[in-house]
Amino acid sequence: MRDEIIEKLRLHLQTDINTEASCVYLLAQIRKFLEQQQIQRFWNLRMCANWTLHSTLDNGQNRTVRLLLEEANEFLAASERDGAFVLDSQHPLSNKLLFATSLHDELFSFLSLIELDTSICENPERLNKLLTAFGGVINDTPLICKPEHPLSHLHKITFTKTNRIEGSELPFSISWHFYRIDKPTLDITIEPDTYLPDSKGNPNALLKAQWLRCVERPE
Numbered sequence: 105m106r107d108e109i110i111e112k113l114r115l116h117l118q119t120d121i122n123t124e125a126s127c128v129y130l131l132a133q134i135r136k137f138l139e140q141q142q143i144q145r146f147w148n149l150r151m152c153a154n155w156t157l158h159s160t161l162d163n164g165q166n167r168t169v170r171l172l173l174e175e176a177n178e179f180l181a182a183s184e185r186d187g188a189f190v191l192d193s194q195h196p197l198s199n200k201l202l203f204a205t206s207l208h209d210e211l212f213s214f215l216s217l218i219e220l221d222t223s224i225c226e227n228p229e230r231l232n233k234l235l236t237a238f239g240g241v242i243n244d245t246p247l248i249c250k251p252e253h254p255l256s257h258l259h260k261i262t263f264t265k266t267n268r269i270e271g272s273e274l275p276f277s278i279s280w281h282f283y284r285i286d287k288p289t290l291d292i293t294i295e296p297d298t299y300l301p302d303s304k305g306n307p308n309a310l311l312k313a314q315w316l317r318c319v320e321r322p323e
Contacts, residue, residue, distance in 0.1 A: 113130070263279065
């Protein structure tokens with residue numbers, strides 16, 4: 105089964121991933137491979153596959169969702185204790201929230217792991233087609249993640265595809281909304297900065313360095 109999935113992916117990646125159907129197929133095969141091989145890495149790839157198939161997820165049987173909710177709850181607890189919302193590049197939650205950048209890096213790592221062509225990650229045009237197709241799949245479909253059992257600081261998380269942000273060459277962005285317990289909702293948006301080299305150090309990469317803005321929503 106392992107070799108069969110790898111062969112399916114090899115054939116599928118010979119052409120551009122430029123339709124919603126081809127994007128869903130790619131992510132479904134990747135998730136199947138990760139589950140069958142019991143590989144626990146690649147959070148963003150798993151979450152992308154989840155988003156193409158569901159609009160609501162809980163953490164009862166879904167380790168991907170459970171990890172996000174636990175880290176978000178810990179972040180909110182620390183922020184309340186410290187009096188500030190700080191999501192720097194070293195925070196484990198940052199890589200999850202910087203969605204497209206982390207997806208690119210994980211896809212490159214995954215394809216390298218199974219020794220398949222990585223040009224979809226290295227070619228800005230091919231990558232843009234993939235991201236545009238993924239954006240079409242999740243369009244108008246916010247994803248809701250909620251805990252099976254109550255957490256101390258977090259009620260639920262929703263994330264939504266938004267329009268391309270000014271200064272970014274990515275075809276869309278993601279906004280996150282942390283619904284807190286007895287506190288205003290925390291909105292987190294992705295802001296562009298300077299160019300970020302891709303996984304092989306190519307300065308002409310599609311992706312840009314990004315940072316996360318946290319704002320409490322007025323009540």
